[in-house]
Amino acid sequence: MGTARSPRFYAGAVILALDSILVALVIYxxxxxxxxxxxxxxxxxxxxxxxRNYEELEGDTGPLVYPAGFLYFYSGIQYITAGAVFPAQILFGLLYVINLGLVLWIYTRTEVVPLWGLTLLMLSKRIHSIFVLRLFNDCIATTLTHASLILFLKHRWHLGLTVFSIAVSVKMNVLLYAPPLLLLLLKSLPIGGVISSISCAAFVQLVVGFPFLLEYPLAYISRSFNLGRVFIHFWSVNFKFVPERWFVSKPFAIALLAMHLVLLFLFARYKWCKHEKSGALKQKVKKSRKKKLTADRILFALCMVLCFTQNQEYK
Structure with a gap:
């Protein structure tokens, strides 16, 4: 006889079915x-x-500011849809369902959300809008990030880093997960495994950007991985209360970066590594011993990354 399914599995299946219908209604x-x-x-x-010159690739809303993975994915989407909106909405509707399925799997596996809380996943007006009404590249990047998170929960670190790097190639803000991810790697893999998994991620970026790096490397790097961009105050969520003249200033950006780094350090010291004995992580790196982390600890470490993010927008 097979193993009985948990109530969370059936709840997730019902939510997925109902939300699929809701997505179809939104599109229609x-x-x-x-x-x-x-x-x-x-x-x-x-x-x-x-x-191949990123400085020449522009649209009616401005220059291209995303890595080359964005171009590859949307080239495929353009080929499938012929650039028409309605077929693209259907495609992104399917992507939404896939993403929801991944998120449900994560919450079902970790049990960090109560059963009733799973129903909240289908009630977000904004997420439905982002996927099927606005067709943003965030949808692809987020889905790939959730796929990589599942691989991390399964302790498939090399494959997970590869998928994570593909997500970064669609939109750079996925890199916000990098600091806690590095800590998880150090806690889970020997130092050789950490280096090889990071090398996999770096190799993906080289392959994805190769046509542009070969001809116009500076233009590609400066446009697709621009860490000095000034973001539009209107679209901010976290810091809408800050006056615009402060929001766009360099001192404010530097202050946010400093607070972000301090918060990461505090969480690393007193939360993520609180179960480690003094110097244990350092000794682990030296001795290359493996430690298998629980799914809940992996998920928690990757969730605290957006508190001081200036470019955290509604999408």
């Missing part, structure tokens, strides 16, 4: 919101026409 009944789609298609068209 709610008007599409024109924001970035035309710009995406213009940038992809320039790339497919042979342009």
């Amino acid at each position: 009944r709610v008007p599409y919101t024109k924001i970035d789609w035309d710009a995406y298609m213009s940038q992809v068209t320039g790339f497919l026409s042979g342009e």
Whole structure:
């Protein structure tokens, strides 16, 4: 006889089915919101026409600021949909269902959310809008990030880092997960495994960016991994209360970075590593001993990354 399914499994299946219907209704009944789609298609068209200089790839909302993985994914989407919005909405609707399935798997596996809390996953108006009404690249990056998280929960670190790096190649803000992820690697793998897994991630970036790095390396790196961008105050969530003149200032950005690093240090010292004896992590790195982390500890470590993020937008 097979193993009995838990109530969380059946609850997740029901939520997935109901939300799939809801997504279809949103696509059918709610008007599409024109924001970035035309710009995406213009940038992809320039790339497919042979342009490899990131400074020349632009759309009606501005220059291309995403790594090359974005171009590859949206080139495929353009090929499938011929650049039309409605087929793209259907495609992103399927992506939404896949992403929801991944999130349900994570919450079911870790049990960090009560059973009733799973129903909240299908009630977010904004997430539905981002996926099927605005078609943002965040959808692809987030889905890949959740896929990599599942691999981390399964302790498939090398494959997980590879998928994580693909997510970074779609949108750089996925790198916010890098500090706690590095800590998890150090706690879970011998030093050789840490180096090889990070090398896998780096190799992905080299392969993805190769056509651009070969011809215009500085333009590619400065545009797709621009750490000095000034973000629009209107779209901020975390710091909407801050006056715009402060929000766009360099001292404010530096202060946020400093607070972010301090918070990461405090969590690493007093939460993520609180079960480690003094010097245990350092000794582990030296002796290359493995330690298998629980799913809950892995998930917790990767969740605290957005508190002081200036560019945390509604999407």
